[in-house]
Amino acid sequence: MESGLVxxxxxxxxxxxxxxxxxxxxxxxxxLTALSPQDLTAVRFLAGAAIIGLxxxxxxxxxxxxxxxxxxxxxxxxCGYAGYGLxxxxxxxxxxxxxxSLLLNISPVFAFILGYFVLVERxxxxxxxxxxxxxxxxxxxxxxxxxTSGFNxxxxxxxxxxxxxxxxxxxQQPLFARVAPVETVFWGCTIGxxxxxxxxxxxxxxxxxxxxxxxxxxxxxxVSTVLAYCLWNITLARTSVAEGGSLLLIVPIFSLLLGxxxxxxxxxxxxxxxxxxxxxGVVMLSRATSRRGQAGLGLLTGAIPVVGVLTxxxxxxxxxxxxxxxxxxxxxxDLATAMGEIATEAADxxxxxxxxxxxxxxxxxxxxxxxxxxxxxxxxxxxxxDLGSDWVEQCAVERRSLLAADESGANTDAFGYQNALAALNxxxxxxxxxxxxxxxxxxxxxxxxxxxxxEASVAQADVFAARLAPLLRRVVASLARS
Numbered sequence: 199m200e201s202g203l204v205x206x207x208x209x210x211x212x213x214x215x216x217x218x219x220x221x222x223x224x225x226x227x228x229x230l231t232a233l234s235p236q237d238l239t240a241v242r243f244l245a246g247a248a249i250i251g252l253x254x255x256x257x258x259x260x261x262x263x264x265x266x267x268x269x270x271x272x273x274x275x276x277c278g279y280a281g282y283g284l285x286x287x288x289x290x291x292x293x294x295x296x297x298x299s300l301l302l303n304i305s306p307v308f309a310f311i312l313g314y315f316v317l318v319e320r321x322x323x324x325x326x327x328x329x330x331x332x333x334x335x336x337x338x339x340x341x342x343x344x345x346t347s348g349f350n351x352x353x354x355x356x357x358x359x360x361x362x363x364x365x366x367x368x369x370q371q372p373l374f375a376r377v378a379p380v381e382t383v384f385w386g387c388t389i390g391x392x393x394x395x396x397x398x399x400x401x402x403x404x405x406x407x408x409x410x411x412x413x414x415x416x417x418x419x420x421v422s423t424v425l426a427y428c429l430w431n432i433t434l435a436r437t438s439v440a441e442g443g444s445l446l447l448i449v450p451i452f453s454l455l456l457g458x459x460x461x462x463x464x465x466x467x468x469x470x471x472x473x474x475x476x477x478x479g480v481v482m483l484s485r486a487t488s489r490r491g492q493a494g495l496g497l498l499t500g501a502i503p504v505v506g507v508l509t510x511x512x513x514x515x516x517x518x519x520x521x522x523x524x525x526x527x528x529x530x531x532d533l534a535t536a537m538g539e540i541a542t543e544a545a546d547x548x549x550x551x552x553x554x555x556x557x558x559x560x561x562x563x564x565x566x567x568x569x570x571x572x573x574x575x576x577x578x579x580x581x582x583x584d585l586g587s588d589w590v591e592q593c594a595v596e597r598r599s600l601l602a603a604d605e606s607g608a609n610t611d612a613f614g615y616q617n618a619l620a621a622l623n624x625x626x627x628x629x630x631x632x633x634x635x636x637x638x639x640x641x642x643x644x645x646x647x648x649x650x651x652x653e654a655s656v657a658q659a660d661v662f663a664a665r666l667a668p669l670l671r672r673v674v675a676s677l678a679r680s
Contacts, residue, residue, distance in 0.1 A: 219430070222422035223298045226290050228414035232406035235287035236397040241415070243279050244391030246423035250384040263377050263385060266649030270369060274382070275389025278366030282359050284394055289355035301356040308364035328478075335475030370431075372646070375549030379431030387423065524579040525566045530676050536669055537569045541642070544662035545571065548628070548655050550644040552576060555632075557640040557670060557677075558594060565640065568673055593631050594638045599663070600629040601656050604648035626651050630659035632666050639670045 229238050254261070263271060290298055373382055529537075541553045554576060555569035564583040570576045592598050603626055628651055630642040642663040644651070 219422060219426045221417050222426065223290065225414040225418040225422060226287060226298075227294070228410055229418055230287065230291055232402060232408075232411045234399065234401075235284065235291060236394060237400055237402070238287050238418075239280070239283040239394040240391050240398040242391075242418055242423055243283060243387040244395070245419045246427070247384055247387035247391055249419070249424050250380065250387060250428070254381065254384060259378070259381070261381060263381065264649075266647075267373060267376060270373060271377075271382075271385050272389060274366060274370045274373065275386045276393060277362045278370060279386045279390025280393040282362045282366060283390060284397075285355045285359035285362065289352045289359065292352045293356055298356050301353060302360045302363065308361045331475050331478060335471075335478075372549050372551075372650070374431070375547075375650075380428050382431055383424075383427040386427070522577075523581045523583065524577065525581055527566065527568070527579055527677055529568050529578070529673060533669055533673055533676065534569065537666065537673075540662055540665050540669070541569060541571060544642065544659065545644070547662070548644055548658045549650060550646050552643075552645040554643045554645075555640065555666065555670070556582065556643060557673060558638055563590075568640075568670075589629075593629055593641065597631050597633045597636075597638055599631045599641075599656050599660055600627075601651060601653065602627045603651055628656055628659045630656065630663035632663045632670050634667045634671055639667060639674070642666055 226238070233241065286298070286302075293301070370382065377385075537555055541555060544550075545553045550571075553569075553571040554567050556565035557568045559566055562583070564581055564585065567576070567578055567580040567582075570578050570580075589600065593600055625648045626646050628644040630644070632639045632642055642659060644655075644659060
């Protein structure tokens with residue numbers, strides 16, 4: 199039984215991802231003895247693209263990237279491959295492998311900051327304290343932990359790489375609803391390699407091309423790029439940004455040990471203190487945010503394939519709450535939690551930037567929102583009263599779910615507050631009908647950018663809407679008693 203448990207652990211993609219990621223920073227340090235950071239970035243990702251492309255060709259896997267995802271994929275390649283890889287390599291010219299791994303784990307803090315302004319993410323006092331501790335740890339590493347000589351400016355490049363890493367994870371996540379994880383790595387490596395190729399000079403001293411260099415390149419390309427990126431994407435596609443990202447907290451332990459054993463990079467006391475503080479702060483932030491149920495779906499709770507930050511981010515910053523008529527209602531906490539869990543699962547499966555659950559009130563001929571993944575903008579209790587006759591006929595009478603594939607469909611009398619939704623880049627929607635037999639109870643609503651949803655998406659959404667029927671029935675009974 200124990201051997202079976204060990205075997206299952208050793209075949210899990212998240213466990214294999216950690217093992218494949220750990221040697222990245224040691225292999226990078228060794229490869230930089232012969233190649234410049236610019237050369238290494240181009241070599242790493244172009245070689246990775248070639249290997250994954252060959253795999254896709256041999257296995258006859260059809261490429262599924264479509265035109266409406268090209269912008270997001272370009273952002274993924276530039277942030278998570280070209281930009282991240284280049285800053286990482288430039289920083290590692292002087293920053294030890296273990297210290298690099300510690301610094302990169304500040305990325306969840308950047309993810310939260312992005313979520314605070316862009317997605318109205320919130321946390322508790324414990325979370326904010328964790329942010330302060332994590333930043334203080336980075337300052338300690340930067341001022342004295344990276345080398346014996348004190349301040350190491352290249353540490354700031356690693357921090358910049360961590361920022362790009364957080365943006366990359368956020369922008370990439372919605373792609374998994376439509377593009378296979380391995381194919382996403384192929385396009386990322388291709389874009390990253392091509393983008394950095396003009397900066398490479400390949401002025402290499404042949405005497406530095408030792409056996410250890412070639413071993414480092416092989417590990418960096420095959421293990422830390424092809425395997426690690428693919429396994430990480432498979433993990434993210436099955437879980438979330440938060441769960442997949444949190445696995446990286448384990449990597450510095452192995453990176454410090456490998457750097458010490460293979461490169462003789464003994465970690466300084468300040469690096470250990472600063473790194474420990476940074477990791478502790480990130481754990482505090484992640485735990486505090488994941489426990490804050492009233493914040494709704496968010497970056498660190500891992501509840502939703504999140505918004506494409508690079509498209510339409512500016513209008514979202516500082517976006518106020520949508521002004522709408524609000525009904526006074528109280529949803530019992532157990533029902534709110536149960537609906538949130540189904541909405542979370544539905545968002546991961548169907549893909550959405552915003553998910554809501556609306557209750558039909560036949561006496562008022564309107565919908566009232568009983569759940570929202572973005573309550574700070576699109577609040578619980580919000581009323582949709584101006585429902586068009588076509589919408590009522592299809593959804594309320596015929597009980598057929600509605601698809602609005604792009605802005606032309608969303609800008610009908612079926613959807614209110616078009617300006618606010620457009621500011622959030624939410625120009626496509628699904629109203630999945632929730633019904634109990636022949637009785638229309640409400641809708642499970644998905645909103646995302648144009649071109650994301652198809653009839654297949656509606657079929658997926660209907661599965662989750664059916665699971666909400668008994669919960670919405672209980673909400674109706676609870677509100678009737680109150």
